[in-house]
Amino acid sequence: MNSNPKLRPIAFKWHSKLNDFMTGLAWSPEGDRIAVASVSGQVAIYDAVEGRTIHLFEKAHEDGCDALAWRPDGKALATAGRDGMWKLWDAETGKVLAEHEAGALWTEHLAWSSRPLGDQGHLLAVGAGNKVTLWNEAGESADETIKFTKTVADVGWILNGTTLAVATSSEVVVDDLIADGEARRFVAKDPILKMSFSPSGKWLMTGNQDCSVHVWNTDNGAEMHMRGYAAKVRQLVWHRGSRWLAAGGGPAISVWDCSGRGPEGRTPTILEWHIDQISALHYQPEGDWLASGARDGSIAVWSPTQRQAQISGAKISSGVTQVAWSPNGKLLAATGEDGEVQMLAVE
Amino acid sequence: MSTPISRIPVTVITGFLGAGKTTLLNRILTEKHGKRIAVIENEFGEIGIDHQLVIQSDEEIFELNNGCICCRVRGDLIRILAKLSQRRDKFDSVLIETTGMADPGPVAQTFFTDEEVKENFILDGIVTVVDAKHVGLHFDDTREVREQIGFADVILLNKEDLVSPEEFVKTEARIRKMNPMAKVYRTQDAAIDLNKVLDIGGFDLKRALELEPDFLKATEEEHDHDHEEHDHEHDEHEHHDHHHDEDVTSVGISMPGDLDEKKLSDWLGTLLRTKGQDIFRMKGILAVKGRAMRFVFQGVHMLMDGKPDREWGNEPRHNTIIFIGRNLDRKELNEGFKACLA
Numbered sequence: 155m156n157s158n159p160k161l162r163p164i165a166f167k168w169h170s171k172l173n174d175f176m177t178g179l180a181w182s183p184e185g186d187r188i189a190v191a192s193v194s195g196q197v198a199i200y201d202a203v204e205g206r207t208i209h210l211f212e213k214a215h216e217d218g219c220d221a222l223a224w225r226p227d228g229k230a231l232a233t234a235g236r237d238g239m240w241k242l243w244d245a246e247t248g249k250v251l252a253e254h255e256a257g258a259l260w261t262e263h264l265a266w267s268s269r270p271l272g273d274q275g276h277l278l279a280v281g282a283g284n285k286v287t288l289w290n291e292a293g294e295s296a297d298e299t300i301k302f303t304k305t306v307a308d309v310g311w312i313l314n315g316t317t318l319a320v321a322t323s324s325e326v327v328v329d330d331l332i333a334d335g336e337a338r339r340f341v342a343k344d345p346i347l348k349m350s351f352s353p354s355g356k357w358l359m360t361g362n363q364d365c366s367v368h369v370w371n372t373d374n375g376a377e378m379h380m381r382g383y384a385a386k387v388r389q390l391v392w393h394r395g396s397r398w399l400a401a402g403g404g405p406a407i408s409v410w411d412c413s414g415r416g417p418e419g420r421t422p423t424i425l426e427w428h429i430d431q432i433s434a435l436h437y438q439p440e441g442d443w444l445a446s447g448a449r450d451g452s453i454a455v456w457s458p459t460q461r462q463a464q465i466s467g468a469k470i471s472s473g474v475t476q477v478a479w480s481p482n483g484k485l486l487a488a489t490g491e492d493g494e495v496q497m498l499a500v501e
Numbered sequence: 502m503s504t505p506i507s508r509i510p511v512t513v514i515t516g517f518l519g520a521g522k523t524t525l526l527n528r529i530l531t532e533k534h535g536k537r538i539a540v541i542e543n544e545f546g547e548i549g550i551d552h553q554l555v556i557q558s559d560e561e562i563f564e565l566n567n568g569c570i571c572c573r574v575r576g577d578l579i580r581i582l583a584k585l586s587q588r589r590d591k592f593d594s595v596l597i598e599t600t601g602m603a604d605p606g607p608v609a610q611t612f613f614t615d616e617e618v619k620e621n622f623i624l625d626g627i628v629t630v631v632d633a634k635h636v637g638l639h640f641d642d643t644r645e646v647r648e649q650i651g652f653a654d655v656i657l658l659n660k661e662d663l664v665s666p667e668e669f670v671k672t673e674a675r676i677r678k679m680n681p682m683a684k685v686y687r688t689q690d691a692a693i694d695l696n697k698v699l700d701i702g703g704f705d706l707k708r709a710l711e712l713e714p715d716f717l718k719a720t721e722e723e724h725d726h727d728h729e730e731h732d733h734e735h736d737e738h739e740h741h742d743h744h745h746d747e748d749v750t751s752v753g754i755s756m757p758g759d760l761d762e763k764k765l766s767d768w769l770g771t772l773l774r775t776k777g778q779d780i781f782r783m784k785g786i787l788a789v790k791g792r793a794m795r796f797v798f799q800g801v802h803m804l805m806d807g808k809p810d811r812e813w814g815n816e817p818r819h820n821t822i823i824f825i826g827r828n829l830d831r832k833e834l835n836e837g838f839k840a841c842l843a
Contacts (some may be wrong), residue, residue: 175587193587217554218588259556260584284559304561305577323561323576345563345576363576363615364565385616492589 163467164455165499167485168205172196176475176489178222178233185481187245189231190495191219197233198495199245202485205497209248215239223264225291226276232293234261240280242293252293258283263306269315271331279318281306286320302327307346313355321349326358328372340370350390352399357412359399361387367401371416378418389435393442398458400425400444402432407446407456427463428452434476438483443500445486447474453488455500470494508623509586511595512699513608515649516630517639518601521659525630525691525698526598532695536593539585541578543600554592556581560600562607565614572614572803573607579615586621594699595622602645605652606781609801612704626703629653629683630691633672634663640675647749650676651781651825652801653683654703661687679749680825682784706797706808749781751825752834759790759818761843768841769805772834777803779829785822788813790843 178191187208191197197214200207215235223232225242230251234240240261241253263281270276275291284305288298304322312319317330323345329337344362351358358370367380367387384404391400399410399417408422430450437444442458451470454463472492479486486498516522530538539554558577565572578597585592599608605627612624629649639646650656658673669687676685686693765787773780780802787796798807824834 174589177587193589220584283557305559305580307580323580345561347580363563363579491587 161463161467162465164453164465164486165501166468167203167497167499169497170198170200170205170207170495172198172493172495174493175491176493176495177218177220179476179478179487179489179495180222180224180231181478181480181487182224182245183226183228183481185485187228188478188487188495188497189222189224189245190489191222191233191235192493193218193220195219195235195237197222197231197243199231199248200495200497202480202487202497209243209245211243211248214241214243220260220262221264223266223278225278226266226268227291230291230293232264232266232278232280234264234280234282236260238282240264240278240282240289252289254289254293254295256280256282256287257285257299263309265309265311267311267315267318267331271316277331279309279311279320281309281320284322286318308349310349310351312351319349319351321346321360323363326360326370338372340372342368344368347386348388348390350392350399352392352396352412353394354396356396357399357416359390359401361390361401361403365403367403369417376416376418378416380417385431389432391435391437391444393437393444393458394439398437400435400437400446402435405429405431405448407432407435407444409444423461425456425461425463427454427466430473434474434488436477436479438479439481441479441483443479443483445477445479447477447488449473449491451490453477453486453498455486465500468496468498470496508621509592509595510625510700511582511597511612511622512625513597513599513605513627514630515599515603515605515627515652516601516657517632517636517643517646517649519635520601520630520632521657521688521691522598522601522630524659525628525657525693526596528691528693529596529695529699534695537590538594538596539592541581541595541597543598543603556585560603562604572610574611574614575607578608578611579618582618582622586617594625603649604645605649606802609652609704610804613801613804613806624704625699626654626701627652628655628657628698630657630659631672631676632660633658633669633687634660636672637668647679647827648781650679650683651749651827653680654701655698656680656683656685657688657691657693657698658685659688659691662689679751680782681751681753682782682823682825704799704801704806706799706806706810749825749827750829750831751823752829752831753823754820754835754838755822756820756838756842757817758820759788759843760820760841762789762791764841764843765789768837772837773800773803773805776826776829780824780826782825783823785820787820787822788818 172192174192174194189199195213195215197211199209215237217236219235221234231243238259240256242251261282265279267277278289280287284302286300288296302322304324308321316332319328326340344364346360348361360368365383369378387403389402397413407425410417410422428448430448433449434447444456447453453468455465457464470490472490476489488496561576784799793812794809797810
């Protein structure tokens with residue numbers, strides 16, 4: 155690790171431990187709770203400030219839990235796993251409000267629309283196999299199944315919050331479920347692992363199986379392909395202003411300037427400090443700081459103006475699997491490959 | 502910290518529809534071996550599998566380097582294996598059942614090209630189940646059957662009970678000619694001792710050594726046979742097999758003497774670059790001039806893995822090499838290799 159005399163220590167708040175690789179980490183909309191999930195099927199809800207365990211579901215999903223998503227009212231939590239099910243849990247009582255088969259053994263993706271869709275309220279998109287199904291706030295079917303030709307790789311709601319974006323290994327399909335009109339399709343040459351839209355909706359980036367990143371300007375359809383990453387790029391995170399995109403894909407973080415005509419012809423800013431591969435990245439939802447985690451367990455925080463890590467000292471006993479800022483950006487939660495959950499404070 | 506852990510062995514089971522792949526799979530899963538096995542199934546098999554960890558996958562082939570056939574890998578397997586490797590109480594073994602029409606090439610190449618897969622998994626062997634009764638019908642008109650035989654480490658000549666002994670011997674001889682490197686077992690209902698199909702080290706250079714006596718013997722036999730039978734076989738082909746050009750064959754070379762390192766590396770390099778897509782598997786033990794150690798290697802299409810293994814000592818310095826593939830030019834390979842002698 156590079157020495158950096160100005161590196162400020164990060165403040166440690168609390169930690170907890172589940173029993174295996176952590177696959178899910180999500181802050182409640184209010185920022186008072188975090189929910190975490192592990193590949194053994196455990197799901198836990200913690201009080202974010204004190205670290206008290208509010209609920210621990212030992213076998214939320216047989217054979218592993220892969221996804222978590224808080225309902226936008228913060229009163230319920232959706233989970234999905236390798237048992238072919240998705241479930242809706244009452245966050246206070248811990249009771250299962252609904253549980254359904256999702257259409258394939260591995261149910262890997264969950265995303266709530268950020269805006270309500272008319273009478274239906276917020277919709278939950280559940281991705282399993284080559285299908286995405288939609289469900290309402292009560293966990294009832296919204297009678298919508300979208301089939302794709304390839305396995306679903308990523309699911310999200312973008313732009314106005316009613317536009318569903320689904321990446322399969324061969325394309326990204328974008329459809330506003332309220333407005334009329336055809337879905338837009340962005341066809342990929344290399345198999346997609348991860349998709350990321352800028353908050354403005356202008357830029358679509360995908361991290362691909364062959365360690366490349368592909369970029370679409372959705373305004374004019376222009377494309378650009380970036381090669382040369384040392385590893386697969388599964389971390390593609392946007393600064394809230396849609397100007398900066400930070401990408402993993404090796405021990406260094408590359409930050410692309412996407413203002414104006416975009417990243418083409420520009421050189422990214424390279425942030426080097428971690429020794430092993432970057433495994434988690436997150437920008438503050440309302441601030442400017444970027445948090446990073448690596449497979450060597452190290453965690454760092456970067457300011458937007460400097461190329462050196464600003465704050466660190468935190469270390470997880472195994473590789474970092476996720477980092478996530480609280481909605482107000484004061485707390486940083488991190489999870490590890492051996493089940494560790496850490497809460498850090500950045501003042 | 503990603504600590505080095507032992508890699509999980511993966512066995513690929515191929516075979517034409519109805520040959521008995523699922524029967525073999527069920528046998529492996531139900532036998533009391535105490536192993537935790539994850540199954541990746543590409544086909545809604547003829548027979549259901551009653552096993553907790555069966556993951557369905559759709560064959561997704563992609564090319565890593567713009568259009569190079571030898572860089573074709575299986576995206577679906579990469580994705581599934583990445584998720585399986587997250588568990589701490591990892592599996593003891595993974596079985597992949599391919600469709601009857603699957604090309605084993607991209608499956609095998611996935612284990613030699615994808616860094617994440619290589620970190621956690623090791624391809625242990627390709628087991629091909631052949632329907633002894635019907636394979637005769639598929640040999641000539643189905644490319645996939647020939648490829649699956651060509652790629653195999655182990656071949657189960659299944660449904661032994663349904664064919665006459667004469668027919669059986671004929672089929673077995675044809676298979677051995679296509680792939681003398683594989684172990685061939687006769688089975689009924691795919692009944693076989695599991696240690697003959699699991700943990701066989703088909704791609705392991707160290708284990709290639711363990712197999713050495715058989716391996717050498719098979720190649721020599723093949724080599725000897727070849728001169729005697731070649732004309733005869735050739736005639737037969739001319740009469741019956743209009744797909745002759747695409748036939749899967751093997752070429753074994755056995756030659757005493759020392760090789761020139763530079764010549765050898767140029768020859769192999771050019772060969773793999775120009776003929777790599779037709780070479781399914783290769784293995785060899787070579788004597789390089791000025792080197793006290795034997796050089797062992799194995800490869801799939803253009804991907805080659807080799808290293809010095811042990812000193813020759815008192816043993817005569819001798820080269821043994823075997824290629825399995827389609828459209829192999831025996832004369833050209835022999836002459837090319839001979840020209841590498843120092």
